[in-house]
Structures are given as C-alpha cells and as structure tokens.
Amino acid sequence: MNTSPSQLLKFVGRQPVMAASPPLAVTAPRPAAPPVPARPGRLTVLMLEGEYRLTGAVLLCLSRQPGVRVHLLTRDARSPYRFSSYVRTTYVAPANLPDANLATFAREVAAATGAEVLLPVDVAGMRFAIAQRPELEKALRVLPLPTASYYEIAADKGLLAAFMQCHSIPAPDTIMDIQTNLAAKLGQFRFPVLLKPIDGAGGRGIVKYASAEALLAAVAALPAGSRYIVQNCIEGYDIDCNVLYHNGRLVAHSIQKGLVPTAGEYAPTEAIEFVRNDAVLAVVDRLMRALRWNGVAHLDLRYDARDHQIKVIEINTRFWLTVVGSALAAGVNFPALACLVAAGRPVAPAPYALGRYIPFASYCKYQFGPRERQPNEIRFGLRDTSVRAFIGDPLTKLYRFLTDKD
Template sequence: MNPTLVEFLKHSDPLPTRQNIPGTAPAATPAPPAPRPATAPLTVLVLEGEYRLTGAVLFCLSRQARVRVHLLSRDRLSPYRFSSYVHSFHLLSPDSPAEVFVAFIQNAARATGAEVLLPVDVAGMRFVIAHRTALATALHLLPLPAAAYYEIATDKGLLGAFMQEHRIPAPDTIVDIRHNLAAKLAKFEFPVLLKPIEGAGGRGIVRYASPEALLAAVAMLPDSSRYIIQNCIEGYDIDCNVLYQNGQLIAHSIQKGLVATGDEYAPTEAIEFVHHDAVLAVVDRLMKALRWNGVAHLDLRYDARTQEIKVIEINTRFWLTVVGSALAAGVNFPVLACQVAAGRAVVPAPFREGRYIPFANYFKYRYGRRVRRPDDVRFSLRDTSVGAFLGDPLTKIYRFLTDED
C-alpha cells in the first residue's frame, strides 16, 4: 500500500470491516428510532454550517411538502434565526465541549420530535461521524462513511494516494513534496499545479511551467503548510453529484460549466446538467472503493490527450449548486438524503438535462457592464435560483445590515 496511506491509517480509526460499515453495525451499537410511516411528515434537525451551504440546503428542504425543519446553531449572530424555512432555532455556545453539544442535540431531537440529523458542511459531518453512536440513540443520522474513509476523501493528498493505489484515473500527483522533490519532478510532465490540501473553490492554486520555478516556490512554503503537485490536464471540467447508501448509488446528477469566471480555477458562474456514462463509471469505481455512504460532489476533468475522465477531488459535503440539482435536474439531494436516513423508500427518477445559473450571477451576466459576444449563453428566469434568492428575505436583510460576507 502507498506509504502515505499507511502512515495515515496508523493514526486513524481502523478501516471498516463488514462488522463496522455503517448500516451493518454489531447488535451492541444502539439502534436509532424505528422508521415512521412513509406518509408521516419528515422532521429534520439541520446542523448549521457555512452560511451559503446552510442557505442552499434549507431552500432545498423547503421545496418538499411535509418537511419540517429545526435549526441547531453555535452562532449567536446566525441570520437563520429569522429564516422562513425554519420552525425553531436552537442555540448553544460555541465554547461548549463536545459532550455538551451531543446532549444538546439529543434534547433538541426529543423536544422537536425530529427524525433526522442533517449536517451540511465538513465540520458538521466530522462531528456527527465522531459521535454517531451517542447521537443515533436519539434520531436517525445523515448517511456518512466511516471516519477513515471520510478523511481520505476529504484530504487531497490522501485521496491522491488512494486513487493511485486503486488505479482510479486521476492527474499524476506528488503527495510528499518535502522530500526528494527534484528527483520526483525529473519524470513529471509540465506545466503543473501547486495546490493547497485545505484549499477550496480554486483558491491558492498556482501554475508553474518549469521545475526551477516550482522548486523555488516550494522552498518558500511555511513548514506547517500542506500542498500537493499535480500535472495540468488539457480538456474540460465536468462534475458529478451523488448520494450513496453503503457503497450503492441512490441518486446522481452530472454538470458542466457554461460561463467561465475570471479566475481559471474558480467555480463556473453557470452550469448545464448532462448525461455522461464515462463520468458515472469512474465515479462509481471510486465511491465503491471508499465504501461511500452519503452525499458528495466530485470535481472531474476530461483529459483530451488520453481521452479519459479523471477525478480531481471530492467535496465531502453539500455543495452550492445543490440548488441547481433540485431546480433544473429534478434531484433534491438534501431531501433524498433525509429520506434514506429515515429508512423511507426512495425511488428517484433519472435526472433531467437543463441549465442553472444563480440569480445574482444571472443579474450580473445579463445587466452587468461587460462586452457582449455572439456566443453568449442565453438564460431566462426559469434557469435561475430567483425563488431561493427571494424566498427567505429576512436572512438576506440581516446579512446586509450586519455587513456579513
């Protein structure tokens, strides 16, 4: 096995066996409450996370009839205190220790009659994974993988090593850049990208055309920083959104960028949903190898030279364009994940092809000052998230008045 993975696994929970894969736990593990009838209302405790992700998930939940949402927060300034999508707001001090937060969630579940706990971001999902045994005594949990697999998928370096080990198509990757880098670069194809392992949204990625420039840049990095190096892939980006239950695909959608941003590595401003069998085949290989459980958004790229689909990274949380999946593609991932968690039957239809652009991007794209081109994509309001933009006005007014980002 790759030395990077070996070193990681020495200091992590054991990888799951048949006896401790989520959903096949031993009898000694406390069982969650029994599933309620499929016709019963679905009550969800949302564990608040990063502002925009929370808003996207709340909007998706609001689109499903007979879903009642209660919000758990550790932010006393949360704008979602005023959300029209939230039936009750439960606040705990951010300084409270983990065991107090667990008890707080258990008590909130009993007070609200909540059926499912739904974290939205990486921090929330890590918390639920770490405390799943205690939390599962009070309510059902969002499907989540074992801790070791979650950390492999979240960490770009560990994921790169894992994909090399399992022969998953991916960019050529140097995980350990601190030792013998010059020798490793001798057979590496340039140009390359230097990527922060903890980066998101393309932030911090720098392209280098020569080994000399790259070696000089690496030498200047702080000792505590964590980076990987990957070769550039000529082609196009294509992403896949998934919901898995114990390694089995439940629902997916596939999206391509339509409107590029000024930053080469930033997310696109608009997307279209497309069918692509080769994308799904690669994604399914990887997620089965990870014994995935729950939602994820995978960034992939078509390699024009090798004519392969290659996995770039995994966002192990809900994603901003989850709204687009619900509106344009007809796949409401937060609702489906809650239904799976609650043990209710889920029969999602195949996703639709279509376009999606966030309303703010649409307004800027259509009315902002820019040079018009003949190949501009034409959008209508039906392609936008105008409902999400206007549907919860008090949260946005509060954010504006408090000058939050």
Template sequence: MNPSSPQLLKFVGRQPVMAASPPLAPTAPRVAEPAPRSRAGRFTVLVLEGEYRLTGAVLFCLSRQPGLRVHLLTRDARSPYRFSSYVRATHAAPAGLPDAGLAAYAAEVALATGAEVLLPVDVPGMRFAIAQRPALETALRVLPLPTAAYYEIAADKGLLAAFMQYHRIPAPDTIVDIQTNLAAKLARFRFPVLLKPIDGAGGHGIVKYASAETLLAAVAALPASSRYIVQNCVPGYDIDCNVLYHNGRLVAHSIQKGLVPTAGEYAPTEAIEFVRNDAVLAVVDRLMRALHWNGVAHLDLRYDTRDHQIKVIEINTRFWLTVVGSALAARVNFPALACLVAAGRPVAPAPYALGRYIPFASFWKLRYGQRERRPGDIRFDLRDTSVRAFLSDPLTKLYRFFTDKD
C-alpha cells in the same frame, strides 16, 4: 486495504487525535418529555447550521419537499437563519459547549421536537456527526455518512491522490510528498504543473508553474507546516458529478458541465448544464465503492483530451452550492433525498432532468453587467435561474447584509 494504515497516511500526515470531550455543561437545558414523532408522510429534520451560503442552499432545497419540517441547530445565538421562513424554530446551544455536549443537546432537541434526522451541511458538521454518531443516534438518525477513516481520505487531496493511485482510479499524475526528492520526481513529470494546498477549496491557493526551477523555488519558500501536492495540468474540460450513496448503493446522481468562464482560472463555475455521461458515472462509481461511501458528495472531474479519459480531481465531502441547481433544473433534491434515506422512507429511483442553471445574482451580472457581449455567449433567461431562492428568505439576507463584518 486498510484506509487508516500508516502506509497510506504517512504521505501527508494524520489529523490530530482529539481528546475525549468533557461531560455536558451544566448550563445545557433539559427536556422533560419527548414530543411525538411525525405522522406518516410528514417528518421533522434538525439541520446543523454550517457555512452561510451552504446552509441557505440546503434550507431552500428542504423547503421544496412536501411534509418536511425543519428545525435549526446552531452554535451561534445570533444566526441569521433564526429569521428564516424555512425554519420552524432555532435551537442555539449554550456558548462554549464541546462536541460531546452539543451532541447531547441535539439529542434533547430531537426529543422535544420529534426530529427524526440530523442533517449537517458542511465538512465540520459532517466530521462532528461522524465522531458523535453513537450519542446522536440515541435520539435520532443521522444523514448517511462513511466511516471516519474513509471520510478523511476523501476530504484530503493528498490522501485521496494516494488512494486513487493504489486503486488505479483515473486521476492526474500527483506527487503527494513534495518534501522528499522533489527534483527527481519532477524529472518524470509533464509540465505545466499545479501546486495545490491540500485543504484548499474553491480553487484558492492553486498556482501553475511552467518549469521545475520555478516550482522548486516556490516549494522551498513554503512554510514548514504547509501541506501541498503537485499535479500535472489536465488539458480538456471540467465535468462534475453529484451523488447520494446509501450503504454502497447509488441512490441518486446528476452530472453537470460548466457553461460560463469564471473570474479565477481554477474557481468553480456557477452556470451549469446538466448532461448524461456514462463514462463519468462509471469512474465515480468505482471510486465511491472503493471508499465504501455513504452519503452525499460532489466530485470534480476533468475530461483529458490527450488520452480521452475522465479523471477525478477531488471530492467535496459535503453539500455543494449548485445543489439548488440540482433541485430546480435536474429535479434531484439531494438534501431532501438524504433525509428520506436517513429516516428509512422509500425513495423511488428516477432519472434526472436535463437543463441549465445559473444563480440569479450571476444571471443579473451577466445580463446587465459591464462585460461586453462576445459571439458565442450563452443566453440565459429567468427560467434558468434561482430567482425563487434569491427572493426567498429576505429577512435572513437583510440581517446578514446589515450585520456582516467581513
């Protein structure tokens, strides 16, 4: 199947084609001569800064890898991570530099610092690295990444639903095109259903509807430019899978279940337990092989209690916030492993550990917050938390606290 074929992409429309970027801005600094590459057992990584919390999670994980040195590449000269104890130096690209210019600047930084790997942390960073890979790879290697077409399928809920229907991957029943004959399509649907924004994250924007009439009225009121899908609700429980693939081969994974209800009905839980589940891994591997996946991903899945089947809900095509939990509790350090794979270093296969994880802030609220304790509540202790990550990098957190205008 051609992943970029109109037959697949027509359901939700394609991403706009970007014009060729202008040449490198003349203000970009030049580097006279390259720094030596890292000695055996040690290497340097250039982290492309992304969303604040994801960047912090990835930097903490990298700090736990012996011999790994981190330089930060950022578009923001005022980045709070210029104060990070995990970062050797921060390299701020000149303001207004287009993507092609940023790629050239990254190559220059790599030559100056001896960086071997570029590590983006979020979706914009991954898209940048995929688009600019030829220019970047003149100076350093890039985190394993799939082709642009497969990445966009995985990142788009509508494209992914159509792709899974085509490949018969277990997933919720989904209406991808809600603008055409929706009433007729809903006649074959079980209610309640969810109306989901295609580009939503963290459960934001998802609304449940108990009847076709209320759903049709809501869809009719949507702006013409909005992009949504309709999925039936899957009774059961959430179970997620974290993976690292390299050229179609599974390098590492961990499987986690939520332990504490969230404030929002569709928001992800942060308190998790790492478990083993062969059925989850089998479904995930089928999908990721169909996508010819390369790199990291976090898959949201749900066990359907009606047909006793694991179903894929969506894919987070980036690092995830509980990556710290994977490193601490499951002892699978995905950012560090991705760097080792990209650098061509050996990675020994090892099973992940079982255990619990809760961010320290969530632990504090659960232990000392106002909510009354209920029978059956799970009790956590400091060994289950990210207290080390929470207390680390205090200057970064203080700077953001005093300067954040959000």
C-alpha cells in the same frame, strides 16, 4: 495494489479525526417544549448550521420537499437563519461547547422537536456527526456518512491521490510528498504543473508553474508546516458529478458542466448545465465503491484531451453550492433524498432532467453588469435561475445585509 484506510493514513503520515474529549456538564438549558410525535408522511429534520451559503442552499432544497419540517441547531447566537421562513425553530448551543456536549444538546433538541434526522451540511458538521454518531443515534438518525477513515481519505487531496493510485482510479499524476527529493521526482513529470494546498477549497491557493525551477523556488518559500501537493495540469474540460450513496449503493446522481468562465482560473463556475455521461459515472462509481461511500459527495473531474480519459481531481465531502441547481433544474433534491434515506423512507430511483441553472445574483451580474458581450454567448432566462429562492427567504438576506456579516 489495494490498501486499507489505516495503512494509507499511516503511509502519508495522517491520523483519522478522533472523537471529542470526555464530555463536561452540559451548560445549555434543556428545551422546554414537550416531545413532538412524528406524523405519518411528515419528516422532521434537525439541521446543523454550517457555512452560510451552504446552509442557505440546503435549506432551499428542503423547502421544496413536501412534508419536511426543519429545526435549526447552531452555535451562532446571531445566525441569520433565525429569521428564515424555512426554519420552524432555532436552538442555540454555546459557542465553546465541546462536541460531546453538543451531541447531548442535539439529543435534547430532537426530543423537544420530534426530529428524526440530523442533517450536517459542511465538512465540520459531518466530521462532528461521524465522531459523535453513537451518542446522536440514541435519539435520532444521522445522515448517511462513511467511516471516519474513509471520510478523511476523501476529504484530503493527498490521501485521495494516494488512494486512487493504489486502486488504479484515473487521476492526475500527483506528488504527495513535496518536501523530499522533489527535484528528482519532477524529472519525469509533465509540465505545466499545479501546486495545490491540501485543505484548499473553491480553487483558492492553486498556482500553475511552467518549469521545475519556478516550482522548486515556490516550494522552498512555503511556510513551515504547510501541506501541498503537485499535480500535472490536464488539458481538457471540467465536468462534475453529484452523488448520494447508501451502504455502497448509488441512490441518485447528476452530472454537470460549467457554462460561464469564472473570475479565477480554478474557481468553480455557478452557471451549469446538466448532461449525461456514462464514462463519468463509471469512474465515479469505481471510486466511491472503493471508498465504501455512504452519503453525499460532489466530485470534480476533468476530461484529459491527451489521454482521452475522464480523471478524478478531488471530492467535496459535503453539500455543494450548486445543489440548488440539481433540485431546481435536474429534479434531484439531494438534501431531501439524503434525509429520506436516513429516516428509512422509500426512495424511488429516477433519472435526472437535463437543463441549465444559474443563481439569481449571478444571473443579474451576467445579464446587466458591465462586461464585454460576445455574439455567441449563452443566454439565460429567469426560468434558469433561483429567483424564487432569492425572494423566498427575505429576512435572512436583509439581516445579513444590515449586519454586513460575511
């Protein structure tokens, strides 16, 4: 059964994120610089700062694309990226500026810098860009993004699980409403199960339960208003897919598997290898076409060893930390490609390379940190790391270290 986004949102009791309230007077000063005309072969990007590590990862990717110039728009007057060697200029908007006013401010910055594309990096930035798109597009193009309804479905574990059930997309068995008749719903459920916060990220807050009794006790102890789902625990292995879609058409993708166990059982691994897997891409394409996806996404999937099937776990509806690995090891620069697509520039389809990637800091810990060595463990070389990124933007890291800003 196919269900429209509005029907699905109503079914699970959610409403799409709406545009900001009517604008107030813009309090930020107008940039003084005159408009800068675009030059042939050059692409000027206005980047909306997001979460610190994501911002750094996307900046590094953009720095590897010839002809791309980056200006930064931030609400943080103490942003470390004021000192980034990858950023031409930084424009600071008041921290409490309403979204509608921030959109006006972004238009003024675009006029001053000649920016052609607005690039949000995290979920908050992408929601802002979706809601304020009509105002923003009076001055510059916005990164490819889906409609608000489809974005909210993809970003919400409960909504996504319901959507995949409606569209017969392989996924873990899921209980979306855990507050009503949970004991009866668990009667035919396969244990162990995972209790997951709907808005959790990076594996945080996920707990495994081996029995219905333990799970019911945990659910009864949850704070009022908290939102969780229950999913069966899949025996198998993790495999992820990164994609860029434009108006329902797949522009670029890469598929990656983890290489090194993480400290947390459900935390993502940063050491990865890029592989090819047609079954993964087939499932991903079915889902993203059903979502009428537009833009980038990172999908967490798992191979179910019992069912011999690839299943979708969740979607990260933003850029992801290992996007650097896709650019360095696989040769697929998702931030740059997304900006080129937004600007209407030609993008030639190309297969990605196979290779390994580990962040330089993780490499140092893995190589030289105290741990028990294994005879058959994977060995990495500097060519597998982001060492050039680590030393290529030193002032940002130094400021971050000195201010102890986390």
